[in-house]
Amino acid sequence: MNTFNDEVLTIVLGFLSPEDLMRSRVVCSNWREAVTKTIVPNVKINSDEKYNALVAMARALPNLQDISLCKHEDGGYYAGRTTSRMWYPCFRDDHKYADGISPDETEAARTADYTTHDIEIVSRFRNLRSLQIEYEAPLNGTYPFLFNFPVLQNLYVSNCHHLKFNLDMLAGFPLLKELSLWNNTSLGGNIESLRLFKDTLEKVEITLCAKIVGDFMLFADFPHLKWLDLISTPTTGDVRDIRNYHFPMLENFHLSDNVYGGTFYKFQHLSDVPAVMRALHHLVKRQPDMFQDHSWELAEESPDWYREIDWRGTYPGPPLYVCFDHAGPRVGWRWWDKYGNECEVNWLDPEPERGSSDFEIYKEDLECLDYDMYNSYFSGYYLPPTENEYKQMCSELRDDVEGEPYPDVAHC
DSSP, rough: OOOOOOHHHHHHHSSOOOOHHHHHHHTTTHHHHHHHSSSSEEEOOHHHHHEEEEHHHHHHOTTTTEEEEEEOEEEEEEEEEEOEEEEEEEESSSSSEOOOOOHHHHHHHHTSSEEEOOGGGGGTTTOOOEEEEEEOOOOOOBBBBGGOOOOOEEEEEEEEBBBBBBGGGGGGGGGEEEEEEEEEEEEEEEEEEGGTTTTTTEEEEEOTTTEEBBBGGTTTTTOOEEEOOOTTTBBBBBGGGOOOOOSTTTOEHHHOOOOOTOOOOOOOOOGHHHHHHHHHHHHHHHTTTTTOOOEEEEOOTTTTTTOOOSTTTSSSOOOOOOEEEEEETTTEEHHHHSOOOBBBEESSSOOOOOOOHHHHHHHHHHHHHHHHTTTOOTOOOOOOOHHHHHHHHHHHHGGGSSSSOOOOOOOO
8 A cells, every 4th residue: 555656545545434534544644644635425423423523524534525414313223023124213302513693592492401512613624515414403593604615516404494594695605516405494585596506506406495485487597407396385487488498408397386387286277288288398308207207187176177976986087187198209198087097198299200210119109098098988088078978977887887876976
């Protein structure tokens, strides 16, 4: 090892854990110098011992690149069968980090006697690339130094209800690529603040944050954005505003139900659906799997909605759910019921050119779709049947039930 130059030695030491790197420092002066230059992987601060080690690392391992701040654990236990036992951590409720600026006074009083740690030690790692604050990390108030790392690329904050911050504070991360903020009740701001990262952001996940506002279309021209998730936020917008040049790299797309046509959106009229599906068609053409496991539905308040005739699964349900469907490169949408009975596909694309490779794939997929329609109650329907048509359909099906009483479906 002593024959290696500093560059090679630094690379070799980079395969060690942070704990082993700290031990390596005492081997010799060459190793001590190499350790300070080594790129250090993740350190998870979830115990008093890990916190004490972090204090030492601040001086010895300045190139630490990934820190996770968590609630401190106090052992744990195994549960389950002998062959598949799971480890469940036990958390300590008597440790916290020093309160920040303007802490929640009730929480500060409740934790006044807790053992307190100085969280500002984290600010010494100026080369930090990734910061995770998770598992109800015991933070209370505002900590400006946690939002000032010039080369940080990934920020993840979850379940930190007393950590006070807003989207404006992220300006201290000029190279931010991935942002995940989940279930933080004290987080606020307008997503317009993220325009600062237009040329760097690849992932935006802000969910269960009730104080985040703004129009999702603010991200439409982000050239590298692959993931956008704004579920359970008050963000707004209208998917009908999407054009074929918007969201050029998007692969994953989940919107608040406040957005017209967003995730879990419920339509007020059957006639509202085609425009939404045409707008989202631009995204599906670029990323066919984007809405593979997603569907929309008709709201119960809609004049087009009607109740299911539910009797031991004998009858189909109303096909009041809508989803995308594919046959080769051809994209369409269709209505279906909760039992999987489907209406006909409303195609958004023309058939592929006959004789092309795409046409052969399309033909094979279309045969599968035709088989499904052959076994569907709603063959021939491109829109859900009216309530009277649905009741009539169920009345005709009742004769197939032998030896069982049946309801008078005409009056259901």
